[in-house]
Amino acid sequence: MKRSHLILFVGGALIAIGMVLLGISSSFIEDSVMKTSGVVKTGSPLELTAELDPKIGDGNGYIIVLAQEYKDARLKATLFDPSGHKKTLEVNQKTQQQFNIDDKGDYKLVLESDSTTETMAVIGLSYYPKLLEAISVLGFSMMVTGFIGVAISIVYFVTSRKKI
Numbered sequence: 001m002k003r004s005h006l007i008l009f010v011g012g013a014l015i016a017i018g019m020v021l022l023g024i025s026s027s028f029i030e031d032s033v034m035k036t037s038g039v040v041k042t043g044s045p046l047e048l049t050a051e052l053d054p055k056i057g058d059g060n061g062y063i064i065v066l067a068q069e070y071k072d073a074r075l076k077a078t079l080f081d082p083s084g085h086k087k088t089l090e091v092n093q094k095t096q097q098q099f100n101i102d103d104k105g106d107y108k109l110v111l112e113s114d115s116t117t118e119t120m121a122v123i124g125l126s127y128y129p130k131l132l133e134a135i136s137v138l139g140f141s142m143m144v145t146g147f148i149g150v151a152i153s154i155v156y157f158v159t160s161r162k163k164i
Contacts, residue, residue: 010149028132037122041113041115042115052125057128073115077095083102
């Protein structure tokens with residue numbers, strides 16, 4: 001009977017630690033994303049400019065697009081790097097696209113629509129945070145392990161109680 005309490009305590013501790021790790025990593029990931037939101041329609045694009053450096057992270061960045069009230073509009077995102085080169089991609093309601101950060105400088109993301117209907121959108125530019133992703137996965141794994149431990153302790157408690 002004492003073992004079930006110990007397993008329950010350890011499982012609860014793993015859940016708590018996992019939740020803290022998930023919260024911290026999510027907060028840092030959210031802070032690393034430069035984002036803006038607004039309405040997109042023909043003639044009224046949504047723009048975001050952010051200074052990115054290839055020395056930060058692993059030299060990769062992400063374009064993030066989240067469109068709400070997305071109906072018949074075709075959305076197009078264009079990324080301009082500091083040297084003036086552009087990369088264009090078709091986007092859907094939720095798009096996340098990786099790109100290489102070649103030079104340090106201002107990167108500009110422009111979201112355009114071919115529809116006169118207004119589409120609410122959020123766009124973002126971010127570094128790829130490998131360390132924060134690893135911490136997030138570790139926190140999630142600890143939570144799952146903790147929940148499994150709690151379930152095992154409950155089963156152990158119930159079966160040991162029936163034997164008495």
